[in-house]
Amino acid sequence: MEIYKNEKRKRYLEDHSIAHLFSFPIVEFVEVREYKRDEWIIQEGMRPDFLFYVIEGKAKIYITHLNGKVSLINFINENEFVGEMELLNDVYYTKGIQATTKTVCFALPFHRCRAQLLEDVVFLRELTKFLSVKATKMAAKYSQTLAFPLENRFAEFILQTADEGVYKEKHITVCDFLGVSYRHLLHVLAQFCDKGYLQKEGRHYRIIKKSALVELAGMLRIE
């Protein structure tokens, strides 16, 4: 992890102002940090001392279960908070946050900001919205997992993450995210290829029959 200082720090703070998220001047408290790919921004079980706001990059939220299984609970993208649970709750089991790519974020130290943050209507309104979206998505994912087999959920995931019609995610990550075994994921993936929905190109998979995937994913749509 690298902390940006002086010019570099200043540039980031100017280019990515977060002043609109607060009603008091926040800049002086902000530490600008860069995490490398695969680096842990927060370690599981270790309470962080900062509230983070992601400026650039992506990260993943992980939790490890007692039976050894690992769940990738969610992805974190730009303009999202990290560590807000610890800001709000004294008792909270801290999940692990790992940078997927190089990630730059603003870090606000709890000990200097907490009181002010919890009094700030602008910040609280932002956070409330953020949390409501988070809770809603989580509930949707949860109920979809219960109601549909992998086929449907995987189809949606492929459509969401495909880059110019090509799916390239790492299988292991996807298994953790969709909560299935490696073996089974590959099995369903092979089916998609057999049925002509996808075509393997080296390590990647080209979407051939998008409509079929759209139909499978469409089942998840709530409404």
Next chain:
Amino acid sequence: MEIYKNEKRKRYLEDHSIAHLFSFPIVEFVEVREYKRDEWIIQEGMRPDFLFYVIEGKAKIYITHLNGKVSLINFINENEFVGEMELLNDVYYTKGIQATTKTVCFALPFHRCRAQLLEDVVFLRELTKFLSVKATKMAAKYSQTLAFPLENRFAEFILQTADEGVYKEKHITVCDFLGVSYRHLLHVLAQFCDKGYLQKEGRHYRIIKKSALVELAGMLRIE
């Protein structure tokens, strides 16, 4: 649904003050409502016009999927909000809320309160905490569902809902909540009886070997 007026309304408002949740006088806006068991407080897909706060009783959050499956996403208890998602988000698919028992709640009309609520630091702080707990529990449930078979989750559910050592929930409700088929739930329940963890008494089940259930449920514990 019955709306309490005059004396009855007044008594409820006095006995269950929610003044501490707001920094402005809220009483004049509050409608006191009673829903009967099984009545729908909010119908799925129909945006409500009120923010509810449950005073007495219990309710369930349901969502119906396109494949016809129904998920019981969560239970709602006393001193919890309902309809906060619709207060915060313009676009939101409204889930169905059904009273499990007779339920009394305070209803705040959006059109009269929304602006003030979203400016109120006390309310926002309460709501933020509520949502953070909600999101956290949802995430825990989600990842546990992916990581553990029914056996473990059902054991926990039995321990949580048992009344003086006797489990009495309706199977159908539990299936919707744990996201498994009726058949499979009964199957695991029969196993618990075979193994001597539970003993059937008419329609109910007495917990005989609590330690075994505790061990199964303990696997879910994160940490």
Next chain:
DNA sequence: TCAGAAATATGAGATATCTCATATTATTGT
């Protein structure tokens, strides 16, 4: 550049869970 680690692949058998069919009780409204 080479060895170890990570990621990809595939097979085979086990288990968890689902679907459907069908009976037998409770519960409830009129």
Next chain:
DNA sequence: ACAATAATATGAGATATCTCATATTTCTGA
């Protein structure tokens, strides 16, 4: 008090998903 509805029960076969074992290929650090 009775018919309709809801809830409980159980069997049997199908499917989704898991575990474990084992190869091969790619990536990465010293």
